[in-house]
Every structure is written in C-alpha cells, then in structure tokens.
Amino acid sequence: MRIDIVSVFPEYFDVLKLSLLGKAQDKGLLSVTAHNLRDWTHDVHHSVDDTPVGGGAGMVMKPEVWAQCLDDVMGLVPVSFDDDGQPVQSRDFRLIGTDDNANDSADDTESVDDSNDSGDVDADSAASTDDSTIADSASTEATTDSPKPILIFPNPSAPLFTQADATELSRADHLVFGCGRYEGIDARVPEYYARQGVEVREYSIGDYVLNGGEVAVSAMIEAIVRLVPGFMGNPESIVEESYTGDPLLEHRQFTKPATWRGIAVDPVLTSGDHGKVDRYRRDEAMERTTRIRPDLVEELDCKAMSKADRKT
Numbered sequence: 001m002r003i004d005i006v007s008v009f010p011e012y013f014d015v016l017k018l019s020l021l022g023k024a025q026d027k028g029l030l031s032v033t034a035h036n037l038r039d040w041t042h043d044v045h046h047s048v049d050d051t052p053v054g055g056g057a058g059m060v061m062k063p064e065v066w067a068q069c070l071d072d073v074m075g076l077v078p079v080s081f082d083d084d085g086q087p088v089q090s091r092d093f094r095l096i097g098t099d100d101n102a103n104d105s106a107d108d109t110e111s112v113d114d115s116n117d118s119g120d121v122d123a124d125s126a127a128s129t130d131d132s133t134i135a136d137s138a139s140t141e142a143t144t145d146s147p148k149p150i151l152i153f154p155n156p157s158a159p160l161f162t163q164a165d166a167t168e169l170s171r172a173d174h175l176v177f178g179c180g181r182y183e184g185i186d187a188r189v190p191e192y193y194a195r196q197g198v199e200v201r202e203y204s205i206g207d208y209v210l211n212g213g214e215v216a217v218s219a220m221i222e223a224i225v226r227l228v229p230g231f232m233g234n235p236e237s238i239v240e241e242s243y244t245g246d247p248l249l250e251h252r253q254f255t256k257p258a259t260w261r262g263i264a265v266d267p268v269l270t271s272g273d274h275g276k277v278d279r280y281r282r283d284e285a286m287e288r289t290t291r292i293r294p295d296l297v298e299e300l301d302c303k304a305m306s307k308a309d310r311k312t
C-alpha cells in the first residue's frame, strides 16, 4: 500500500516510522510519504490560507496551492469546469513532472511559522505561466499507470470514521490524505477531485474539534494499516478485537499472577474449561457493551431483527 500525506506540518508523521508501522515500511509492505504543502506555494511568504469569502473569523486554505500539490502527488493534469460542468483545459497549466513543480525547489521553501498565517491575505499565488508547460488537452487521466488513489480529507463535520471504513480502506493500493488547518480547506477542493473522477472521502474521527487534521489522519492510518494482510504478526488478534464482526466491546484481559495485590481474576479463567471461558467472556462483553455503549447493543438487535425478518 502506498500512502501520501499532505500537511503544513509533515514532521507530525515522523511517528509513523516507529514500531509496527516502521517495520511494515522496512518490509516493503507499506510506503508512507509526508509532503509539505508549502513546497507548492510560489509567494515569498509561502502562504497557504486566505480570508473566508463571505466574511467570518479565521482563515481558509487556498484551493490553488492544494490542487497543485494534489495534482502532483496523484499525477493528474489540471482541468477547469465550464458552466455545464464539462472539463476543459485549465488556465492553471503546468505539465506534471516538469521543473515548474515548486516541489523541486524545496530547498528555498523553508516552512514559515504558523503565526505567519493569521494575517495571510497575499495576492493569489499564481501558478507558473511558462508556455512550454501547457498540457496537451484537458484530461482527467493520471499521467502514470499507478493505481487510482482514494483521496481522504479529515473533517470534524464529516461522517464518523469506523472500523468498517478502516477494513474497506485496508484493501486500497493508494491512499492520499489532505490535512487541513485553520477553518479548513476551500470546499471546492474535494468537489473538484470528485468531479475529476477521483474517489474522495471525508471523515471525522469523533465529535470534538482538533487544531488540524494531522492527529485524525495518524489515527486513521494506524487503524487502516494494521488490517493490511501481513502487517500483524498474529492476525488472530485482529479477529478477536472490539468492533470486528459483531459490534460488542471486547471482554477485559488479564495476565499472571491469578491474584495480584489481593485482586483475583474470576476462577473460570483459570479452570482450563475453554467452553466456560468463552461463555464467560461473551457474557462480560455483552454486560460491558450494554453499560458503556448501549447504542451498539441496539445495532446488534436491529441486525438480528432484520435477519429474522428476512427468514419469514
């Protein structure tokens, strides 16, 4: 699996080199590249944001910078859409893979401090206008044979990311994550790529607001990648976990000694009777789920009811 991440803080993703994720990269099971969005800016301040159209507090991330970066990362040629929604040659004409790519001059695009962004209202960072780089025609096709990417934006206002999403995405060949900051990315960016035929997803990781998408993307990547075949030393540990298969929370786990600081584990667990142990764990899972996550028990009831309905 190939993963590309775009962020103004690519260093956030250094942690993905640790532990099992690092080993998976060493083994060639996974490649993870974190790109600095500012490498695709053209102005002296490396601006990535601007004031919201229609007014309001905060700053919104600029579509031009995002699209130039994502076009390069996904190997796409820029297009524009006419009034009928048909793709036409974009005025943002750069041919992928030429010297025109701001990423090639990464040395002189040192990241600037976050605080620089608060008053960032520079003129648009116009794309290069070097005529020699005009793409042949408007195209929605990737310039390489690489597998089609799925483009994912973390967004607190999006549907919740679940284990089912992680399972589905673990089968993908190429994932591209775009981490927004401030008030988020101009909403035309996901719309543009969806119109281009790219599969675009937006996910929230919970009903709370983070400072940016980086932590959300790290969480999603970890949940996805550990399901990639060959990632876990013991694949059974995935099967037994909470949220896999039926939606019950997992039973509690204990190790030796059977009594520790006066607290004993249930004697069933040391009885050696596997049937009894399984039943005990299942009952505990049900009790914990009813108490901690009653919504999941409802889900289980609904599934059972619709199954019974189908039989009648």
Ligand code: ADE
Binding pocket: 154, 155, 156, 203, 204, 205, 206, 207, 208, 209, 210, 211, 212, 213, 216
């Ligand atoms: N960005 C900020 N908060 C977020 C959340 N809860 N989920 C996904 N992306 C976010």
